[in-house]
Amino acid sequence: MIVRNQVWGLPIAVEMTLLAVASFAVVWAYIFWRRGDVKAAAVGGALGVVLPAAALGILASELLKPPTAGILVLPLLNPHANLSSWMVWGASGISLLILLSLLFTAPLIKPFDKIAVWGRDRRVMNALGLLMSAFGVFVALYTGLVLAYERGIPFWHSAAVPLLALFMGVAAGSGLYGLLGRVETGKWIALGSGLAALIYLIHLYLSLIGPAAAAFSAQGAMSDPAALGGVALALAAAAVAMFGRKRPSVVAAGALAIVAVILIRMSLLLWGAWDFP
Amino acid sequence: MRPVFVIDINKCVGCRSCVAACIQEHGQVFTAAKPANRGKPQTVKLRTWVEWRESEDPPARRFMSSLCYHCEDTPCQRVCPTGATYKTPEGVVLVDKDLCIGCGYCIIACPYGSRYRPEPHEWREAEEKPLVKEAEAGAAYGGVLFKPPVPNKWAFRVDAVDKCTFCYHRYKGDGKLWTPACVEVCPTGSRLFGDLDDPSDPVAELVRSGVAKLARPDLKTGGRVYYVGL
Numbered sequence: 001m002i003v004r005n006q007v008w009g010l011p012i013a014v015e016m017t018l019l020a021v022a023s024f025a026v027v028w029a030y031i032f033w034r035r036g037d038v039k040a041a042a043v044g045g046a047l048g049v050v051l052p053a054a055a056l057g058i059l060a061s062e063l064l065k066p067p068t069a070g071i072l073v074l075p076l077l078n079p080h081a082n083l084s085s086w087m088v089w090g091a092s093g094i095s096l097l098i099l100l101s102l103l104f105t106a107p108l109i110k111p112f113d114k115i116a117v118w119g120r121d122r123r124v125m126n127a128l129g130l131l132m133s134a135f136g137v138f139v140a141l142y143t144g145l146v147l148a149y150e151r152g153i154p155f156w157h158s159a160a161v162p163l164l165a166l167f168m169g170v171a172a173g174s175g176l177y178g179l180l181g182r183v184e185t186g187k188w189i190a191l192g193s194g195l196a197a198l199i200y201l202i203h204l205y206l207s208l209i210g211p212a213a214a215a216f217s218a219q220g221a222m223s224d225p226a227a228l229g230g231v232a233l234a235l236a237a238a239a240v241a242m243f244g245r246k247r248p249s250v251v252a253a254g255a256l257a258i259v260a261v262i263l264i265r266m267s268l269l270l271w272g273a274w275d276f277p
Numbered sequence: 278m279r280p281v282f283v284i285d286i287n288k289c290v291g292c293r294s295c296v297a298a299c300i301q302e303h304g305q306v307f308t309a310a311k312p313a314n315r316g317k318p319q320t321v322k323l324r325t326w327v328e329w330r331e332s333e334d335p336p337a338r339r340f341m342s343s344l345c346y347h348c349e350d351t352p353c354q355r356v357c358p359t360g361a362t363y364k365t366p367e368g369v370v371l372v373d374k375d376l377c378i379g380c381g382y383c384i385i386a387c388p389y390g391s392r393y394r395p396e397p398h399e400w401r402e403a404e405e406k407p408l409v410k411e412a413e414a415g416a417a418y419g420g421v422l423f424k425p426p427v428p429n430k431w432a433f434r435v436d437a438v439d440k441c442t443f444c445y446h447r448y449k450g451d452g453k454l455w456t457p458a459c460v461e462v463c464p465t466g467s468r469l470f471g472d473l474d475d476p477s478d479p480v481a482e483l484v485r486s487g488v489a490k491l492a493r494p495d496l497k498t499g500g501r502v503y504y505v506g507l
Contacts, residue, residue: 003320003390007381064379064394064436071359071378080360080376087358087382150352150386276317276390277492
């Protein structure tokens with residue numbers, strides 16, 4: 001008996017997309033800071049605080065016990081935390097990403113730079129930026145690992161899913177800076193979107209020839225406008241970013257990449273299915 | 278003691294007395310359930326369910342009971358972020374309702390559809406048409422059997438993931454096997470409960486002799502629910 005996933009739905013797709021955008025926005029923030037572009041760095045750093053916090057908020061609203069949502073903040077410190085659960089590591093990573101982004105960004109914003117005195121030491125900022133970027137990459141990977149870890153849903157239980165999540169992070173984070181008109185992100189939008197589309201297509205094909213539930217998911221996703229639109233938009237984003245090097249092209253590619261990431265994530269989540277005995 | 282559950286599909290007549298007994302024992306909200314001929318605890322939102330499987334050639338109807346398989350290798354326990362899912366020394370998998378935050382990760386991980394989440398909107402809808410009202414209406418015709426759930430810390434709660442407990446609250450902690458509510462009421466003896474550690478237990482013998490089999494041995498989770506005639 002094949003049953004489609006209705007446990008983790010649209011809110012979780014939105015939550016994971018926010019995390020994807022934040023994950024590589026913080027990497028770009030560090031790169032811009034290294035280049036001396038403090039304003040651009042502050043934007044990515046601030047998004048590294050706001051978007052993961054919003055993602056945790058969405059996750060909290062989906063719980064059956066919203067008052068216990070505090071448990072999602074650094075759950076590693078909770079004495080009951082189950083360390084074999086990816087959710088514990090993921091939520092801890094998200095919490096640390098918020099904290100590190102806050103520490104990195106505060107010295108870059110005018111009213112706070114007098115309080116955030118650590119910003120005057122370049123070595124400290126370098127360390128914060130590096131750690132923030134590392135946690136950004138981890139958070140992008142986590143949004144795939146959390147799905148791929150267990151065998152319950154065969155469509156998700158694949159090594160392709162964390163890879164897909166990583167490249168969706170590259171596409172969405174770079175796409176955000178593309179939207180802001182930063183042309184240097186163009187080739188990364190192309191790379192992230194192109195590889196995300198390619199990996200998703202390969203994943204769909206492999207699922208088609210896989211277990212019954214995975215084949216059901218792949219068939220469903222392939223007839224769903226969300227998946228087809230997501231792949232088409234990701235390929236379009238890659239093409240526009242690769243061949244149009246000017247600002248309007250990068251802005252368009254950025255927008256296309258972010259929409260593509262939302263659609264691919266939606267189809268991946270909503271077409272997950274079990275094959276119950 | 279290692280309790281084991283055996284379901285003889287050949288004896289099941291699909292009366293669903295087991296489902297009714299479970300609902301009464303644990304205070305599940307029947308009006309929030311989604312009964313369907315094909316379904317699992319996850320989809321019907323009850324701890325146990327009996328689905329009807331029909332075949333055309335030859336025309337036949339079989340009844341397949343499902344509940345938590347109490348796996349040896351427990352995916353639900355592995356993914357639970359708060360440690361709410363745990364295993365008793367007897368191997369019964371339970372949910373600490375106070376620790377469960379209702380994230381649903383265990384439902385995602387369970388390959389058998391044995392867990393369900395009481396969605397808040399469904400709960401509100403259920404509250405608007407309480408079972409008690411139905412009982413009152415039935416009073417004119419001699420009354421409807423309705424008793425409050427047996428108080429226990431694994432009973433149904435709207436703010437936590439729910440699943441079969443093998444009626445663990447009936448265990449007195451004395452090392453003696455108990456009888457789950459569904460086994461107690463099964464009119465045909467299709468549902469059986471035994472102790473794998475008792476060499477003279479006829480139910481455990483069905484497992485030891487290979488007559489009773491796991492539903493999905495390919496998933497390699499092991500389990501304490503076996504089927505005869507699957």
